[in-house]
Amino acid sequence: MERVSVADLVGEVSAEPVRAPSTPAAEVRPPRIPAYLREVYAWAYLNPRSVRLLDQRVVAAAILWGNYRRLSDAAIGEFAPGMRVLQPACAYGDVSPRLARALGPAGALEMADVAPVQLRNVRPKLAAFPTARLAHRDAADTPRARFDAVNCFFLIHEIPDAHRKRVVDALLDAVVPGGKVVFVDYHRPRGWHPLKPVMSVVFDRLEPFAKGVWHQEIREMARGAERFAWSKTTYFGGLYQKVTATAR
Numbered sequence: 627m628e629r630v631s632v633a634d635l636v637g638e639v640s641a642e643p644v645r646a647p648s649t650p651a652a653e654v655r656p657p658r659i660p661a662y663l664r665e666v667y668a669w670a671y672l673n674p675r676s677v678r679l680l681d682q683r684v685v686a687a688a689i690l691w692g693n694y695r696r697l698s699d700a701a702i703g704e705f706a707p708g709m710r711v712l713q714p715a716c717a718y719g720d721v722s723p724r725l726a727r728a729l730g731p732a733g734a735l736e737m738a739d740v741a742p743v744q745l746r747n748v749r750p751k752l753a754a755f756p757t758a759r760l761a762h763r764d765a766a767d768t769p770r771a772r773f774d775a776v777n778c779f780f781l782i783h784e785i786p787d788a789h790r791k792r793v794v795d796a797l798l799d800a801v802v803p804g805g806k807v808v809f810v811d812y813h814r815p816r817g818w819h820p821l822k823p824v825m826s827v828v829f830d831r832l833e834p835f836a837k838g839v840w841h842q843e844i845r846e847m848a849r850g851a852e853r854f855a856w857s858k859t860t861y862f863g864g865l866y867q868k869v870t871a872t873a874r
């Protein structure tokens with residue numbers, strides 16, 4: 627796999643270092659916060675008080691029924707020291723600093739999000755890693771062929787169908803030849819799963835687009851899926867999945 631140096635990230639106009647910004651803010655046209663985020667998820671991701679409350683390790687663990695550590699380990703285990711990795715959206719808990727640590731001093735993490743409050747929240751978590759950068763961007767507008775790998779952690783279930791397809795395509799296009807995109811997200815649980823009815827109600831009430839990942843495989847969302855080798859592992863009775871797409 628081609629290794630790309632940390633310096634390559636600095637050229638990204640919308641990316642800013644966690645410390646010592648080098649790009650004048652005036653040059654950057656901020657992305658619009660998508661309607662679904664404002665109308666459906668403001669309570670969870672845009673309200674600073676909720677961000678503080680939900681970004682507790684115990685809360686992140688509870689939301690994933692005790693599987694946070696296992697799933698974040700599964701994601702992080704896909705990346706090697708020295709890789710240049712994009713995480714296209716912030717996630718609560720410690721997955722991002724653990725990923726930055728795993729990439730080591732020769733690697734680079736670009737942490738992107740469309741919501742400024744989320745970038746402000748993640749900044750202190752990444753302050754100890756000079757190789758981390760922040761980028762204010764919609765995942766659907768990710769630049770092409772800039773990364774060795776992508777860590778898409780519990781993002782796509784939140785996005786409505788048409789926008790989700792744009793995000794999946796953009797993330798697949800973001801990796802260099804031989805690179806990989808890792809999706810960790812919800813998945814349709816087995817029929818007997820005791821939490822299936824509970825999650826069904828939670829999704830119907832709070833996460834109206836989430837059943838998209840119950841009804842469709844991630845590879846089926848992708849245009850040009852055949853350009854990638856796909857593998858899928860499920861966890862916790864099928865309620866969660868890790869899908870890796872490796873560019874041929």
Ligand SMILES: C[S@@+](CC[C@H](N)C(=O)[O-])C[C@H]1O[C@@H](n2cnc3c(N)ncnc32)[C@H](O)[C@@H]1O
Nearest residue numbers: 671715716717718739740741744764765780781
């Ligand atoms: C990745 S999900 C994480 C949810 C999960 N409950 C967790 O914290 O582990 C939530 C983040 O996605 C961001 N987000 C949603 N749609 C986005 C998009 N199209 N582009 C970039 N970030 C997006 C939100 O602003 C929020 O920070």
